[in-house]
Amino acid sequence: MSERRTLASGDVLARRYRLQELISERHGSTTWRAHDQILNRNVGIEVISSRDPRAEHFLRAARESTAVTDPRFLRVLDLVENERGHHLVIREWARAFGLDQLLAQSSLPNRRAATVVAEVAEAIAHAHEHGTYHRRLTPRQVLLKQSGAVRVVGLGVATALAPVGRQDTLSDLQAYEQLDVEALGKLLYACVTSRWPGGDVDGLLAAPTEHDRLLRPRQVRAGVSRDLDQVADRILGSPPRHHATPLRKAADIGRTLRLTGEDEDVLDDQPSLAGISSPDLLRLDPVIVPGGPPPGLEPPRRRPKAYEPAPPTTFERGKERAKGAARGDRGLILLGVVGALVIMTLIGVLASRAGQHSSDAVNDSSPLRVLPIQRATDFDPQGEDGQENRADTTFAIDGLPETGWRTSTYLGSAALGGLKDGVGIVLDLGGVREVDSVRLRLSGAPTSLVIYAAPESMDKTPRSRGDLSTVATVEGAGSDASISLRSGILTRYVVIWLTSLPEVEPGSFRGEIRDVVIRGRS
Numbered sequence: 330m331s332e333r334r335t336l337a338s339g340d341v342l343a344r345r346y347r348l349q350e351l352i353s354e355r356h357g358s359t360t361w362r363a364h365d366q367i368l369n370r371n372v373g374i375e376v377i378s379s380r381d382p383r384a385e386h387f388l389r390a391a392r393e394s395t396a397v398t399d400p401r402f403l404r405v406l407d408l409v410e411n412e413r414g415h416h417l418v419i420r421e422w423a424r425a426f427g428l429d430q431l432l433a434q435s436s437l438p439n440r441r442a443a444t445v446v447a448e449v450a451e452a453i454a455h456a457h458e459h460g461t462y463h464r465r466l467t468p469r470q471v472l473l474k475q476s477g478a479v480r481v482v483g484l485g486v487a488t489a490l491a492p493v494g495r496q497d498t499l500s501d502l503q504a505y506e507q508l509d510v511e512a513l514g515k516l517l518y519a520c521v522t523s524r525w526p527g528g529d530v531d532g533l534l535a536a537p538t539e540h541d542r543l544l545r546p547r548q549v550r551a552g553v554s555r556d557l558d559q560v561a562d563r564i565l566g567s568p569p570r571h572h573a574t575p576l577r578k579a580a581d582i583g584r585t586l587r588l589t590g591e592d593e594d595v596l597d598d599q600p601s602l603a604g605i606s607s608p609d610l611l612r613l614d615p616v617i618v619p620g621g622p623p624p625g626l627e628p629p630r631r632r633p634k635a636y637e638p639a640p641p642t643t644f645e646r647g648k649e650r651a652k653g654a655a656r657g658d659r660g661l662i663l664l665g666v667v668g669a670l671v672i673m674t675l676i677g678v679l680a681s682r683a684g685q686h687s688s689d690a691v692n693d694s695s696p697l698r699v700l701p702i703q704r705a706t707d708f709d710p711q712g713e714d715g716q717e718n719r720a721d722t723t724f725a726i727d728g729l730p731e732t733g734w735r736t737s738t739y740l741g742s743a744a745l746g747g748l749k750d751g752v753g754i755v756l757d758l759g760g761v762r763e764v765d766s767v768r769l770r771l772s773g774a775p776t777s778l779v780i781y782a783a784p785e786s787m788d789k790t791p792r793s794r795g796d797l798s799t800v801a802t803v804e805g806a807g808s809d810a811s812i813s814l815r816s817g818i819l820t821r822y823v824v825i826w827l828t829s830l831p832e833v834e835p836g837s838f839r840g841e842i843r844d845v846v847i848r849g850r851s
Contacts, residue, residue: 371422391418394485401452425472429531439554442520448479450583462505466512469531514564556589703759711749725842733843753826763850772841773831775805783822
């Protein structure tokens with residue numbers, strides 16, 4: 330019996346890691362899912378025999394990989410030497426689905442495919458800056474969480490398991506970089522076609538070719554956007570068609586994909602494939618309806634912290650699209666439309682300024698009434714990206730009790746898993762108002778919360794709690810909470826700040842605000 334089978338489920342390593350499930354065995358190493366009994370969390374453990382000639386290099390490569398701090402890579406948490414005859418590398422564990430599982434059911438929409446590969450490309454670019462290369466990037470190495478966040482596994486594993494004594498030359502490192510870049514192109518190709526260029530990988534069929542040249546994604550599957558089709562060809566084409574500039578850096582791929590990926594009405598202007606000698610084209614495959622929506626296809630728009638080079642802004646994306654729209658006679662039409670919009674905007678601004686003085690004044694003698702809420706936005710000053718399900722905030726003020734704004738799901742503790750003091754939403758009343766009471770309809774119980782009011786002089790949406798005043802604190806609220814505030818509160822912005830969330834599943838906590846009614850005077 331080989332040494333790598335001396336470990337079994339239920340074994341406890343280093344007096345804290347209980348092995349639960351064997352994930353994979355390859356190249357003389359094994360990967361386990363384990364439970365950290367001290368910190369009460371799942372971890373991943375990579376194991377190699379202490380007598381393997383590569384064992385010391387295995388630990389050294391893991392130690393060096395900690396220089397790559399991009400949060401999209403699973404971090405190294407611990408290193409253990411010679412535990413029951415094995416060296417251990419303990420990493421974060423992500424509750425997520427492999428991209429290969431999703432692509433086995435269906436290709437991704439254009440926008441989602443661009444976002445996923447852009448996230449991976451930015452992470453790989455960060456690793457390249459630190460001299461670390463993946464070298465085995467496939468759909469199985471990319472994980473998608475329920476929130477839509479992207480995680481990449483396997484960084485440095487190929488290097489760690491390289492033959493002993495091999496010294497990488499400069500040409501080797503350049504080849505490793507281009508191997509990762511080519512893998513990014515194949516990953517994009519697979520996301521929009523569910524086929525892998527060059528052979529069967531991770532359960533995906535090989536991408537079809539014609540005269541030994543890879544068919545473009547739009548020739549394989551209808552509905553692929555022209556932008557993504559061109560990006561894939563600029564990475565994988567040898568050379569790219571139409572004399573396009575090749576993409577040879579992961580950072581360039583990430584930035585280009587941030588400018589693309591919009592779903593569009595795509596005309597099928599590719600030649601017919603009926604006569605092509607590739608009988609396994611995806612258009613001829615039977616349609617398979619997935620069993621329920623795969624996780625992460627249309628997630629909340631939550632993105633990790635950006636790294637250099639910075640992703641393009643909304644203005645830059647609009648500028649690129651405007652250039653394409655302003656060609657020929659369409660430019661004159663577009664100019665006329667833009668001019669009309671500018672005139673209408675100026676009229677609206679002047680009208681709003683004329684009525685601002687009357688709307689901002691608070692009449693103390695007016696009766697209490699329901700104050701209209703002009704806008705709601707998320708309030709997450711302690712989050713990595715400062716956002717928490719921003720697209721859903723309007724559901725909290727739409728007057729429909731069956732819809733609402735939800736927090737993310739936090740694990741282990743009702744106090745947001747110990748990650749934050751709280752999270753919430755900002756309600757914009759449109760002007761300074763005297764606020765008397767707040768009524769909340771919540772989902773689940775109990776929910777603890779704090780209500781803040783912005784200073785009367787604040788005219789911009791608050792993004793931190795520094796200038797806010799506490800006007801009410803509620804512990805253990807039920808699904809319907811009516812909260813009276815002290816008199817004389819003048820504010821434009823009211824913040825509902827959730828500090829303790831109800832349990833939705835064992836060990837999982839999530840808050841939801843389904844409706845907000847604010848009463849006061851205007």
